[in-house]
Amino acid sequence: MYNFTFHRPTTVRQAAGLLARNPDGKLLAGGHSLLPVMKQRLAQPSAIVDLSLVEGITGVELKGRSVSIGAMTRHADVANSPVLKEVMPGLAAVPGSIGDPQVRNRGTIGGSIANNDPNADYPAACLGLGATIITNKRRIAADDFFQGMFTTALEEGEIIVRISFPVAKKAAYEKFKHPASGFALVGVFVSKRGPDIRVAVTGAGANGVFRVPTFEEALKKRFAAKSIEGLTIPASGMNADIHASPEYRAHLVGVLAKRALNKANA
Amino acid sequence: MAAVSMTVNGKAVTGDVEPRTLLVQFLRENLRLTGTHVGCDTSQCGACIIHLDGIAAKACTTLALQCEGSSITTIEGLAEPGGALHPMQEAFREHHGLQCGYCTPGMIMSALDIVRRNGNDLDEHLIRDQLDGNICRCTGYHNIVKAIESGAKNMAAK
Amino acid sequence: MSATGIGAPVRRKEDFRFITGQGQYTDDVTRPGETRAVFVRSPHAHAKIKSIDVAAAKAMPGVIDVLTGAQLATDKIGNLICGWMIHSKDGTPMKMSAHPALAATKVNCVGDAVAVVIAESVALGKDAAEAVVVDYEVLPAVVDPAKAQASGAPQIHADIADNTIYQWHLGEKKDVDAAFAAAKHVTKLDIINNRLVPNAMEPRAALADYDAGTDNLTLWNTSQNPHVARLVISAFVGMAPEHKLRVIAPDVGGGFGSKIFIYPEEVVCLWASRKVKRPVKWTSDRSEAFLTDAHGRDHVTHAELALDANGKILALRAKTIANLGAYMSTFSSSVPTYLYATLLSGQYNIPSIYCEVDAVYTNTAPVDAYRGAGRPEATFVVERLVEVAAREMQIDPADLRRRNFITAFPHQTPVIMAYDGGDYNASLKKAMDMADVKGFPKRKRDAARNGKLRGLGYSTYIEACGIAPSQAVGSLGAGVGLWESAEVRVNPTGSVEVLTGSHAHGQGHETTFAQLVSERLGIPIENVSIVHGDTDKVQFGMGTYGSRSGAVGMSAIVKALDKIEIKAKKVAAFMMEAAEGDIEFKDGKFTVAGTDKSAAFGDVALNAYIAHKFTGAELEPGLKETSFYDPTNFTFPAGCHICEIEIDTETGKTEIINWTAVDDFGTIINPMIVEGQVHGGIAQGVGQALMEGAYYDAAGQLVTGSMMDYSMPRAHDFPSFHVGMTETKSPSNPLGMKGCGEAGAIASPAAVINAITDAIGTEAIAMPATANAVWTALQKLQAPKAA
Known part of the structure; x- marks a missing residue:
């Protein structure tokens, strides 16, 4: 990798100040997206601002009818959070499926969401639950946050502090793992919170995570796999690579959505 | 620097x-x-x-x-200073859980983390699932899985 | 059987250093003043090099020198070579183009090295490598071997028309055509044997150290055959005379063929070390490994099988195009010819076989031997043909095999090989019992009730191992003999060192070879060390590949031990004042027949060295013997693998439910190690069948250039395997061994694909049978037939 200066702030304010002084700098959370890219010399940040000592941005808390997760909470800690497993096991399953145990030991929710890899798992959960991404500057609805692959609503110098997930009575994630990378070849998150029904898909779309309005509409009658029987999504706009054709990805969206619905209703 | x-x-x-x-x-x-x-x-x-x-x-x-x-x-840092092997190291030798030895240190360190997270009574399915972050090209994993299952048990006995 | 002798599952002597992190792999070795080499590699698959400007790179911090192919040529460093001559059908020799270690005028694949930076650290070297300015004129590339032969295709090497290296054949075409004309049934298949990346877990590495005081060069490298590396680098590359070059292959982290070959990087490190007068180390990144390690397989084949009305095989014919990549790697020419077509008879009595093979250059990484090398490709052709023929003729696939098994030995096939022994019915029967084939129909029905498709596939494979009689391989074009050497040194205190020309990189020779010596000399296994992998210590040897170290390498040790016994008996005779003919040796003790006189092995060893009991005129002091063993035939391991799979029809994902392997490896020294070899081979074969594949796009870019894209099998991709053995001894070597290193990789791909096609009911599925591929095949079956 290219060389850089290394900084370890202890507050969000300090971190923001460091970013302001280093316009080509990058935040380092768990490092499991950024460091591999830097090792391949595909990114050349002038400064690395390591968030691991920043106080107050870790942990999983139940706040009223929402679960609030600190941006620097590691995947393993979210997956194993007793409170989350109790109120919304469907969300806990998402970090539990990311990468491998060592990646889950280091990777963080904030890092994953900020990166918005088109095959990452967390974006599906955020969009599939209508989460709110809370930064040092504002609150951003998930529907506005994810703006295409590796692109988000984050502005320069903006730091994700927490993510707030409304607790849904029914929620589940179903993932077909990419056989090499462990990312989602296709992943589908479904949820039902009162009248709000969401189906969010990662891995499949050429433009990153997306919702499936036709499925959501059909599920309004009854939140069950049967309701989307026979519904398909078009292959156009799906990713194409050696591991999966657009047709196959489109097909998997339907299969995984049904499996997720069965899981959510179980 | x-x-x-x-x-x-x-x-x-x-x-x-x-x-x-x-x-x-x-x-x-x-x-x-x-x-x-x-x-x-x-x-x-x-x-x-x-x-x-x-x-x-x-x-x-x-x-x-x-x-x-x-x-x-x-x-x-696993073996005792006197040279006594850690039970997980011993299990890899006993069960032929290594061939070329290159992946072995990572496998053993990963195995200990599986025990930390899941306890000493591990089944084959769990071990295979939890070895997702380790690649071995020699053993077909068969004996690595056996070694970890046995090593975990022996750690409890110790 | 003693606890440490032949047949005992002795725990490995080498393991302690590996499980405690004390293995010494090439990258772990350091030399004072060591520098690091970073290669500047072509981003283009095919391009002319118009100019290279290294000035800016040379001025970068920590850079010692930047060297190019032009300097390599000036210094008269020779080209890399392919050491096996193949002649085309028309008698012309194969067309081998120049392969310089650094390209000077033209690059022919992505990753071709054009310059090297020698720097104080890898990071500084990489910084500088980016500053080397190479002006390329990009040329159209060709990656598909059939397209490479077509007229108008980009010409990769100016001296080679149609990019065709050879057009070879084996067998009698006339006989085969006549048999096909008379056949009741003909089965036809188009087969792609997918390109694989070996991916030994230790990436290749080289550390070269030039000693100006003695003009000696030392190379530590990741080699399966250090002596062959030294020979090629001396005799062909011309780096240094053989006696001024020492090659050490220390602990090597897996090879699977990919570390047999002589690569540009070690040549460049040696050359650079002499130029900068400091040690030069290069360690491959995994990304570099994907681009530059020799790949495996990559055959496109049309094959046909002719049968009579009773399912008796009459003839087999195959036409194969083999992609050898941009350059001919060290043994590449032999893989799709004499290691492939000679095995097309399988376990069957096939009267006539004819095979044509075109070997072709493309703008891709070189292709050479990978675990099994030619034999997996042959087994896949034969075992797919047989399975499909059985289905087409509605004969049980096990039964069709039985009707055609060779049962009388020796058996001369129509494709060179003379099988010397085996019992194919025995391994098939045992495997069917272990796999509970009888219970399969019920399991299939049960699976169907859960919406799953079950399938069962056989592979009754054979391979030719223990390569090989030197005269035989010489007549087939090999540039070297394929004997093996051993030196047994008995020390005055009775401990023993065995110096072997074999090399272990995971196979456990330090244990199995010691078991042999322990049993034969009756001494504790702790008193035996195996020395290998250093050309300064070990007499010339041929290294480890082709499952040869047991059958050939250990046979050499047996021969040396025979000589040790003869010499030791002479010493014992002087010690005990008896006639040499009366000395008997058993369980580590020398006795005089008919008396109670005895001498322990250690006492005889001491007496051999103190030489107090005999004069120099009567007997030479010392106890050390050398043997060079040349086998009399190949060995023919064979067996039966049965794979049972289940397919999720919604996703197309295949799960391996049960794997049964029954192999006949002849005599087994250490069953624990042998089973481990089988497990690993199966995993690589299953990887090929279900997951692995190297893909280039039309421009010649490697799409699967990292483990993010190239699917490496992991623990959760397999169940535990059921491994059983049958035993017929090989008559071709003193221990009766056949070799076990490649069987799993040879047998398994066909078993997997036979199981999948059994489950889904169509033969139209290629490797790797990914979930997407299986789903697509199922969709095609369900779609209404187009008008």
């Missing part, structure tokens, strides 16, 4: 490194602890797994500077 200090296998160590130095480079090149290996450059293979503050991590995807003040255990 930047100063870094940490505890490695119970000993305090310091170094002066370029910020871009990975933990695995610091261990192998600065400390000459060459048991931690590099098998890929995309965080897939797990040959570099060490314990960072007691938790398994890939040393190829961690900067040395991120470990300032941390405690690291490598494969070299």
